[in-house]
Amino acid sequence: MTSEWGVYVHIPFCQARCTYCDFNTVTGMTVDDHRRYTAALLKEWDREVAPDGALVSIYFGGGTPSLLDPILIGRVIQRVLARVSCDAAEITVETNPATVTEQRLAALRKSGVNRLSIGAQALQNHHLSALNRTHDVDAINKTVEMARWAGFDNISLDAIYGLPGQTMAEWQATIEGLLALDPEHLSLYSLIVEEGTPLKRAVERGLARLPEPDRVADMADWAEERLTRAELFPYEISNYARPGRESRHNRLYWQMEPYLALGAGAHAYRPGRRWWNVRGVRRYMETVEGGRDPMDSEEFLTKEEEMREFLWLGFRQRIGVDVGRFQQRFSLDPRQAFHSTLGDLHIKGLMIASADHLVLTRRGRDMANVVARALVDADVDVSIHSPRAAADGASF
Numbered sequence: 193m194t195s196e197w198g199v200y201v202h203i204p205f206c207q208a209r210c211t212y213c214d215f216n217t218v219t220g221m222t223v224d225d226h227r228r229y230t231a232a233l234l235k236e237w238d239r240e241v242a243p244d245g246a247l248v249s250i251y252f253g254g255g256t257p258s259l260l261d262p263i264l265i266g267r268v269i270q271r272v273l274a275r276v277s278c279d280a281a282e283i284t285v286e287t288n289p290a291t292v293t294e295q296r297l298a299a300l301r302k303s304g305v306n307r308l309s310i311g312a313q314a315l316q317n318h319h320l321s322a323l324n325r326t327h328d329v330d331a332i333n334k335t336v337e338m339a340r341w342a343g344f345d346n347i348s349l350d351a352i353y354g355l356p357g358q359t360m361a362e363w364q365a366t367i368e369g370l371l372a373l374d375p376e377h378l379s380l381y382s383l384i385v386e387e388g389t390p391l392k393r394a395v396e397r398g399l400a401r402l403p404e405p406d407r408v409a410d411m412a413d414w415a416e417e418r419l420t421r422a423e424l425f426p427y428e429i430s431n432y433a434r435p436g437r438e439s440r441h442n443r444l445y446w447q448m449e450p451y452l453a454l455g456a457g458a459h460a461y462r463p464g465r466r467w468w469n470v471r472g473v474r475r476y477m478e479t480v481e482g483g484r485d486p487m488d489s490e491e492f493l494t495k496e497e498e499m500r501e502f503l504w505l506g507f508r509q510r511i512g513v514d515v516g517r518f519q520q521r522f523s524l525d526p527r528q529a530f531h532s533t534l535g536d537l538h539i540k541g542l543m544i545a546s547a548d549h550l551v552l553t554r555r556g557r558d559m560a561n562v563v564a565r566a567l568v569d570a571d572v573d574v575s576i577h578s579p580r581a582a583a584d585g586a587s588f
């Protein structure tokens with residue numbers, strides 16, 4: 193199997209801070225800062241050693257990558273593609289509807305970007321305003337229309353459920369409105385109230401009231417049923433796609449394939465090792481400009497840790513854990529190595545096993561925290577290497 197890998201490019205600039213956001217972002221930077229930061233990205237890329245295999249994805253995430261001049265985005269793409277093997281990579285730019293025009297979208301498309309991930313978040317202006325989003329509902333609709341005009345045939349839309357004061361009817365209207373835009377992909381996130389955010393303070397002071405957890409679960413259920421009927425199929429806990437339009441970039445993460453990362457605070461992974469850059473934007477630029485490695489820290493993962501993570505990330509996907517890929521990677525059968533834990537999940541009705549996949553049941557997905565805990569606590573048997581022995585022990 194040819195290995196695949198990707199590049200994540202972090203663009204930390206935003207127009208304003210959304211109330212729920214704890215990402216590594218900065219506001220108030222100038223166009224000169226953008227140019228300087230891009231030059232640092234190119235310099236960092238020149239230090240990188242590309243993994244073996246084919247590059248399948250370049251992902252510009254943020255922050256708000258669509259704030260960057262498309263010429264600068266194009267420069268990064270060209271520099272990356274200049275020295276790697278790549279037939280047809282998915283090249284995604286996260287896009288805020290407040291930052292685009294027809295010309296900018298056409299220029300992005302021309303620079304090689306072939307997928308947009310548009311942050312819609314909600315289709316009610318009062319929710320967008322409460323979240324401190326810098327766009328309204330009209331801008332979302334216009335962005336999709338302009339993106340189609342510019343030639344984008346692969347569009348993902350993000351939305352959040354469980355917002356303060358959000359009713360089921362509003363969530364249903366959001367889903368219907370997004371469906372009317374005919375996206376190839378949807379990412380639906382349950383709101384997480386992160387420490388240190390304005391939203392957290394508002395919740396603590398009683399200024400923002402979150403919906404009850406049962407109601408939030410009902411929103412997720414309703415969306416899944418509606419989107420499946422519309423042939424946008426769930427393929428991961430938060431993600432839906434038309435067949436063949438699943439995100440290749442996300443799949444790299446979930447299948448534990450290597451990805452390099454450029455930019456302030458960006459995280460990279462190769463089998464057995466994870467590392468990340470310094471978080472501050474100015475510090476990142478100064479470090480790279482000074483010819484130094486911007487890596488802040490790294491961690492090494494044992495085989496056992498990687499196996500647990502592989503199982504967990506596999507369970508997040510609807511298709512489940514690919515037993516063959518697990519065996520290929522670790523020279524062990526997961527049904528043997530985790531026999532007791534997986535057997536227990538099976539007996540409790542949280543997981544089922546087919547010949548080649550281990551899949552969470554609906555109950556298992558609802559109790560994902562129990563499954564995660566079980567994997568963390570699992571006893572791992574790394575002594576069985578015989579394919580015969582693995583096959584004999586394949587059932588629970």
Ligand code: SF4
Nearest residue numbers: 206209210213254255
């Ligand atoms: S636009 Fe995105 S990255 Fe920027 S503050 Fe809002 S949620 Fe965070």
